[in-house]
Amino acid sequence: MSKIQRGVSLYSFQEELFLGTMSVEDCIAFGSSIGAKGIEILPEQNMPEFPNLSDADVARWQDMLDRHGAHFTCYDMFLDTKLRKDRPMSDAEQVESIVRDIKLANRLGIRNMRVLVFVRPDILAACVPYAEQYDVHLGVEVHAPWHLEHAWILRTIDEADRLNTRHLGILPDMGIFMKHYPPAFRARFERQGARPEVTQFIVDSHEAKIMAEYTIYEVAVKMGGNKAEVAMAETLRHAPYANPKRIGNYAPYFRHIQAKFYEMDEDCTDPSIAYDEVIPELVKCGWEGTLSSEYEGNRWIQDVHPVDSREQVRRQHVMFERLIDQAEAAFGAKETV
Template sequence: MTSTIKRGVSLYSFQEEMFLGQMSVDDCVAFAASIGAKGIEILPEQNIPNFPDISDRDIAQWQEMMARHGTHLTCYDMFLDTKVRKDRLMSDDEQVASIRRDLILCNRFGIRNMRVLVFVRPDILERCVPYAEELDVHMGVEVHAPWHMEHVWILRTVEVADRLGTKHLGLLPDMGIFMKNYPPVFRDRFIRQGARPEVVQFILDQHAQKIMAEYTIYEVAVKMKGNKAEVAMAETLRHHPYANPRRIRDFIPYFRHIQAKFYEMDADCTDPTHAYEEVIYELVAGGWDGYLSSEYEGNRWVQDVQPVDSREQVRRQHVMFDRLIAKAQARIAAQPAG
């Protein structure tokens, strides 16, 4: 079989360089195009200075930029700032109005996928489904660590989509839920902050054995009298589950887009942390045809000791994508028919 999985990049991947003024949005898009990542995921609140007052001219400029680089917009990352003022939260009606505003903007850009933050309540999204259907935008609830595909909160969204029979509400997996190994860049940063080697090794061993995070935190904080860096390292285990990659195929009907989270790529273009080989096999075998959208978040773990090179990190990830997709195709082709 020939996989139809496509490759893209979230502009969030270049947050370091854009913040420092080293790359413009156009630079980011040009780089993505140069490595064959033709799908561009945008964060309008970060990437468009006059958001939410986006004019037809603004949209035309984005469309011209996409045409010039041979790219296209694949996903719109919405945010829901539920704290309207210091003294109160958004009402339900205000939340629906905010999401509808984003759906309209998403449609105006010609984008058909909108990333919805995981904390948005399913009943709020149910009220937004008629707008999503009218505007032909898929609302994908971000399945972000420490949640996972089979978490009851995520399954509530699936239940709403099934009950309504809608194709415009579903999920948008973040690959951070497949953290198989503890990230070396996390480990090294905590060591630089004063974590003792023996405590670091204990945490790594606990993670490798998939010991429940609270046990590890207790051991480090109480029994080992952990310092601030050691306790912080142990506490990261709460937020980075290792979900079963084999279950992703069961949820393929509910998603159109994937945020391909990663913290670092080795020089041989492998990810030492996430179970990409297992996940990509399941996606290829399941016939998924959406976008793997790079989301590099390793900058904050290395910026204290070295210049961040988001472009090289993203390039390496796309080399890995090509290799793993081809490997999955060969593995499937070699399987006996039937």
């Protein structure tokens, strides 16, 4: 049986949290109710006490999780290198900030930390002794337009190998597996004035995996694209389709996945991101970790109808269960042949 766990990032409920229609506890309770018991938290956004949590504060958070049968899975850290008013943060100050987060993650019982992609590998190397001491894995977010085999990402992997550590690696964002252009994106641009024939050209270009810059040039110059059309073409820079079959090669370097999605159809399928190709590869290689829902479709539909993040997350977890079960059955059958 697969050891893949299911969870949800509180970022998925950004619309409801901003509007005040859900509390953080509501989000945790909902996640647990659909089997997404692993909670990915953004302390700077979700914890009013951050960064100065007392022992009583930590106990209150643990009590909240316990009430709903949930647990923390990942700590999303942020590093503002321009934090100082008169100058950028020094290397030592960056290390100090990350170490502060490592210690807090440990106090909260969290063993995975999402590291923003721009943090330099040498800065992270200086943090590794603390990550090892407090047992927190530093996972550099592999976020579009980066991908698993991007030179910058490979630098972090090389650094982890050089240090021979299991506490430094990566954390894939599933947005890197965008096989089809999201219908919600196209619809929003058309509402902003993009012509259907131009949006179809952009969708077809993405489907053919034509380099983004070529499509942008065609739309902006040859097709006389308007503002919405050029903006749509420019989204292709952040719409890569990495090879799902390669994810198993990098599985030893990550323990958590941000399961990015923009929309789920009524039949609980994702029209854009290739989960039907990625999840079998994860099951096949025996990956152990958490698929953590990260819904970001709210901003593409909020101009036309209310956002229902709960329903979107629920549908994604129906898909997760189905795909994991199918992959387990397929690979289990092969093993018994």
